Amino acid sequence: MSELLSITATGLTKRFGDVTAVNDLSLNIHCGEIYGFLGLNGAGKTTTIRMLLGMIRPNTGSVSLFGIKVQPSQSSIWQRVGYMVETPHAYPDLTVRENLEITRRLRQMSATDAVEKIIGELGLMPYANRRARTLSLGNAQRLGLAKALIHHPDLLLLDEPANALDPAGIVEIRNLLRGLAENSGVTIFISSHILSEVARLATRIGIVHEGRLLKELNANELAEQEEQRLAVDVNDTVAALSALGKAGIAARLDGKNSLIITDKPTMQHPDKVATLLVEAGCPPTRLVVEQRDLESYFLGLVGMKEEKKQ
Amino acid sequence: MIASVKAPDNIISKLVPALWVELKKVQRSKTLWMTALAFSLLIIISGLFMYILKDPEQARRLGILGAKAQIFGGSANWPSFFNLVLLMVSLGGLIIFGFIFVWIFGREFGDKTVYDILSLPTPRVTVVIAKIITAAYWSLALILLVFVLMLGLGAMLQLPEWSAATVWNGLGLLLGTGSLTVLICIPFGLVASFTRGYLPAVGCIFLVIILGQVISQLGNGQYFPWTIPMLYSGAAEALIGKVTAPLGLISYILVGLVGAISLVFTCGWWRYADQT
Incomplete structure (x- = not known):
């Protein structure tokens, strides 16, 4: 041994x-x-x-x-x-x-x-x-x-x-x-x-x-741990969350005007998310698929706030 | 993977490489030459005093230096020269030997090399013993340098009252004073280790010198280990007629105890203390 x-x-x-x-x-x-x-x-x-x-x-x-x-x-x-x-x-x-x-x-x-x-x-x-x-x-x-x-x-x-x-x-x-x-x-x-x-x-x-x-x-x-996520910035997060929820897409608030979506099928079609939000009257001002890197994972694990992606 | 690493059989086979290492570090350091220079200057100054005492006219021309030379004794001869050198060695030895111990231990912390010698097949206690042997060897080598230098200076000055007995007796007193001084300097290595550097240990050297002066004035110098080498040399008594109590067995025991206890504590500290 x-x-x-x-x-x-x-x-x-x-x-x-x-x-x-x-x-x-x-x-x-x-x-x-x-x-x-x-x-x-x-x-x-x-x-x-x-x-x-x-x-x-x-x-x-x-x-x-x-x-x-x-x-x-x-x-x-x-x-x-x-x-x-x-x-x-x-x-x-x-x-x-x-x-x-x-x-x-x-x-x-x-x-x-x-x-x-x-x-x-x-x-x-x-x-x-x-x-x-x-x-x-x-x-x-x-x-x-x-x-x-x-x-x-x-x-x-x-x-x-x-x-x-x-x-x-x-x-x-x-x-x-x-x-x-x-x-x-x-x-x-x-x-x-x-x-x-x-x-x-x-x-x-x-x-x-x-x-x-x-x-x-x-x-x-x-x-x-090198996971992906979809980051969406909107002016009206309440309306956007409601619209996404009605469409069966789970999202969470990340900051004042940002939403994060980690659902893999949704991330493969960001265009559908954009269309949905436009039709709901809250068009995205920014929409990007982010690669969550190891540093973010590490900092998240030790309880430090992740740096927001630009 | 460890084919090239041999397992030493006994403590000597571990001590020999550690001694080689310590001597190499000393050999390549400027401190070796600084201590040799410092001791040489002390002996040259002693020779200068003898030169002045030998020629009173010259002494008068030199003014205050001549007057100071008179304080140390009235005549220029081999016994006086030995006494003057013994006084220099017993005073300067505490400072210079003390600094050698401080440097040998303190440099590992100053240079931050201490971590390299902590987790090795050579035990830490062996490293400590090698350091103390090296410091003692270095110190006694300086005593021999002093002896050779004073013989040369004395011969140049053609000092009277040369005799084999005077020379052998002087050499014995020099080595005896040097050995006692080495023993009372081991604690400075402990202080340098404990405080992880030079300055507090150097401060301790000057502290014991001041304390020694006070205790000597009170007539108890024979019980204070750091004044005992000077009393042993008999130089102060011979040169300025200062009567001191004769050293008894207790004085030598005290010096031995200081050396032994500080050796044990230094080994213990290196073996068990946290090295943060």
Whole structure:
């Protein structure tokens, strides 16, 4: 059982004074999964990752990695885990190569060529002899990923890894992570506040808000959330709602002059809705089929008002 | 997946890489050269005093500097030079060694690299022990630098009363003073860890110096660990004739306790405290 699950977190709660950062959060992440941990800033993502890494002790609950409970006496467990917590930092006076050599030695690795290999894999060769203080934010991020990957971990915990990367870098890292999961069976736990980024990569997503895990979805369920709707603006919403109701079309008010229709057959014939409203004496001033995106779904789920489509 | 990761057999095999890492960080830092420069300046100033004392005419021409040189003793010879250097080391050592401990621990928080050393196969306690060994090694290397520099300066000044006994005795006192100072500086590493930075710990160094002055004036310096290295060196007594109570076993026990307790607390803090 233990080797089927990379991460088992049970009832994690962490309080800082009066603030409950994480509240009764449980996770079961299977080996080989790419798990996207999604939440707004301050939702409890970083605190959760630090609890998974044993950096913060939960007030209640426990964490096991590969069936071994995370606790101070179990340092050998980290041989199988790579991680990057928030913005990566490195020893500024040391070069990229020296920073990676430090990681190699602290990871008790015998392979002396590991540093050169990871420099090559992460495209850091042009910067290998540059001091870390001179690196751009994007290359510093690459160095952070190199430190997380140098020992070819079975589990990778990444906190906002796309931060500071340019679009090409984001695609490159995404492909690298996908390759690790597909070819090497690496379990990846990746936190982000950018749903579209996580959605492109993750096989499963957990949405966390105010310290609680609100919902978990697999990739197919997530795709289904990209629903359509028909938005209609009229001057007389009362008359329009009445006319639509008489025609058997369900609509709801969304703002002062807008109606929303989510009935699928109706959405396929917006022309009929327009004709109906014109005949009822309340012609539409705007009529559009909208694609409800994942961000809207996410914001709706965490209780925030959706941005009205233009 | 982890074929290239070996499982170390014992604590030494985990400590050796951690020591390599700490020494590498020190080697590449400017702080190493700053501390060496600071100690060198102290010794050069001591040599300058000897030069002035050796030539009274020159001392008179220099005015106030010559007058101050007289305060530290009346003659330019090897025993006086050793006493002056011991005084400098016992005073400056608390500040410079203290700063070394603060830097070694505080830099991980200042550079935000602390998260990189928390969840590794090398246990956190091993990292802490490697840091303390590195700080001690660095501090005692500075003592040896002091010794070599003062031998060179003393030879250049052709100071009288050279004897092997004086040199060995001086070296022993330097190393003894340095070792006691290292022990009383471990708490500054704990403060730097606990407060996650440099400034509060540096403040603590100056606080104990002020407290040490007050407690010494009250005649209880032998019970305050941060004044004991200076009393041990005997430099103040030899140079300015200030009579102090002899150090008893309790003084050494107090210094040892400060070192041991702060070591345990530092290891415990790194192992158990939340790293937010």
